[in-house]
Amino acid sequence: MIAELAPIWLPGCVVDPEQRTVEVGWGRGALQMSAVVGVGEIVDRCRQLPKRRWPEQIESWLRAVVAEGELATDEHRYGDVAERQRALLVQRGWSARTAGPVADALLPFGDHFEVVVFIRTGSELRRLTVVRRSMLGLGDPGVPSPVRLTLAEIAGLEPREQNGISILSRDGDPLVSMAIVDRDNLLPQASIGAGVLIGVPRLSTVAYCPADAGQARADALARWVSDSYRGAPDQCSPDLFWLQGDQMVQVPVTLATPPAAVLPPALKPQPRRTWLRHLFGR
Known part of the structure; x- marks a missing residue:
């Protein structure tokens, strides 16, 4: 179907069914460019839909690929694209909720988060797609890691204390959420004792407290995260998580007003036992 329809929608494109690729072109005037792109992504997407919807999906994807090529050409005007990841x-x-016809370049991060790659172009962060990453050669060996480039930019963050809660933030900087990825340096408390209760209400804000600080502190953190998340232009997550070393589990928060954290038994204070109670089992 791609081989039959693609040349109609995009005259001049070439489909190779054996190699499962399509070559598309773009440009203005004498400046003409082209790229060969695998069709695996759109084939997989179509297989999840009724056949009657395949043509519209294929057309949207093809036109998005051309737009990606034009965007990749424009991004070179701003300097080394690899260093701006x-x-x-x-x-x-x-990503799945907000992406267009072409999939984002992303990395899963546990059960609750994902790391999405962007290109900084001027003052704008543009989402990097799998197609554009290939066009720009950003998947090649030796290309700087976008994660390392980002962590270097937030390495100097220092937490501020507010009513027993530690807050990492920088106004207008959506990279701060990546502090969880660099927990060894930015969140060393996560690997000490019971770890931390943590929230990422905004891309520019991470808040946490000791995981075993008790119900009152956990509730205060839940309220702070909820308030910070509500109405924020860079919302991330309204939830709380227990981060201990490399393990992260969600901590339920009630919908009451004010919200309260439902701590797991391991984080609840245990009643003290005197030596007499220990001897007689009381």
């Missing part, structure tokens, strides 16, 4: 930690599923 950045990564944002967002809520799991964010």
